[in-house]
Amino acid sequence: MYTPKTFNFGALDGISPKQLEVHVKLYEGYVKFLNTLDDTIVDLMKDSEKNAYALGEVNRRRGFEFDGMRMHEHYFAQWEGNASPISGNLEDALAKQYGSYEAWEAQFKAVGMTRGIGWAVLYYDPTGKRFHNAFLGDHEVGQLTGIPVILALDMWEHAYMVDYLPAEKKKYVDAFFKNLNGNVVEERFHGS
Numbered sequence: 001m002y003t004p005k006t007f008n009f010g011a012l013d014g015i016s017p018k019q020l021e022v023h024v025k026l027y028e029g030y031v032k033f034l035n036t037l038d039d040t041i042v043d044l045m046k047d048s049e050k051n052a053y054a055l056g057e058v059n060r061r062r063g064f065e066f067d068g069m070r071m072h073e074h075y076f077a078q079w080e081g082n083a084s085p086i087s088g089n090l091e092d093a094l095a096k097q098y099g100s101y102e103a104w105e106a107q108f109k110a111v112g113m114t115r116g117i118g119w120a121v122l123y124y125d126p127t128g129k130r131f132h133n134a135f136l137g138d139h140e141v142g143q144l145t146g147i148p149v150i151l152a153l154d155m156w157e158h159a160y161m162v163d164y165l166p167a168e169k170k171k172y173v174d175a176f177f178k179n180l181n182g183n184v185v186e187e188r189f190h191g192s
């Protein structure tokens, strides 16, 4: 069983308390449904032959619910504590690979502007010693196997629709960066 995490947000600039409230509620839904799925699988396995179709559908949903849970935990944690820019070793390493920190940020924001719902994610591959900017469909489609998430930007409309119109999502992306606690992101890089 998983338990929803709680997050301590200060006053964010450009992201309202109402927006955070409805979004955290949605996150709690992923945790709840992941737990429900696991209970359902145990029940269906009592007659796996009869329940083969239902089992297949339930198993298919696990990645959506699990990644929906975990990606939101990455996302909300980035807004805890004081806002600060990405700096130190992470800034240097991004600048080295992308030419400048600004070049990386521009590319990451462009990934965020991809049409459709999903996530813009910065990963670091410790084996290849390279960063990857990736777009995920839903929460799980396109995840890069086995390498840590360094930065996660939710690009579902539910992430900003209380504060912004769909056509204004660039403003939401700017607000995301403005409120980012760079220390949280740097710690993920150091731990990778």
Ligand SMILES: [Fe+2]
Pocket (backbone or CB within 6 Å): 023, 026, 072, 154, 156, 158, 159
């Ligand atoms: Fe979300």
